[in-house]
Amino acid sequence: MQKxxxxxxxxxxxxxxxPNNPPDSQGSVTSLMIYDIFGGxxxxxxxxxxxxxxxxxxxxxxxxxxxxxxxxxxxxHFEDLPSDPSETYNYFEDEEYSSLFMKFIRxxxxxxxxxxxxxxxxx
Numbered sequence: 001m002q003k004x005x006x007x008x009x010x011x012x013x014x015x016x017x018x019p020n021n022p023p024d025s026q027g028s029v030t031s032l033m034i035y036d037i038f039g040g041x042x043x044x045x046x047x048x049x050x051x052x053x054x055x056x057x058x059x060x061x062x063x064x065x066x067x068x069x070x071x072x073x074x075x076x077h078f079e080d081l082p083s084d085p086s087e088t089y090n091y092f093e094d095e096e097y098s099s100l101f102m103k104f105i106r107x108x109x110x111x112x113x114x115x116x117x118x119x120x121x122x123x
Contacts (some may be wrong), residue, residue, distance in 0.1 A: 004107035005030065005064050025090065026100075027053040027065045028091035033101050034058055035085065042088060044080040053088055056080070 009026055031042050031053040040057035054063035061078060 001108070002064065004104055004111050007107040008103035011098065027063075027113075028088040029100055030065050031055050031083075031098050032085055032097065033104060034062075036101075037104075042080075042083040042085065043080050044083040045081065049093075051083075053083060055093075090101075108116045 009030075022089050028051075034040070034055045034057075035042050037056055038055075040055050042053060043050045043056055043061070046052075052063075052065075054061065054065070056062065061080065063078075
């Protein structure tokens, strides 16, 4: 899933993006998309720049927008405050969500395959 997300975050949607270091500002739109596709919960925590959004799926906290170097530093500082889709909408434009969603689905199909995440498809 992380490979599909890395491919989906794009320079054209966020000029500060660089490979292997997705920007924190992608947290709200990414957490909503993950919630819409895979379910679970949207959570938030305070960071220096404001709210940071992430997910909990099957009881496991998952922050897809943290780079590997950030995880040890912030892992102990998650507040796991409940959030919801309507709150995350305040941090991005509809076009940003649509673009990320379509790019992610295409990339996810490449890495995982259509049949894996669309049960009921028949050959």
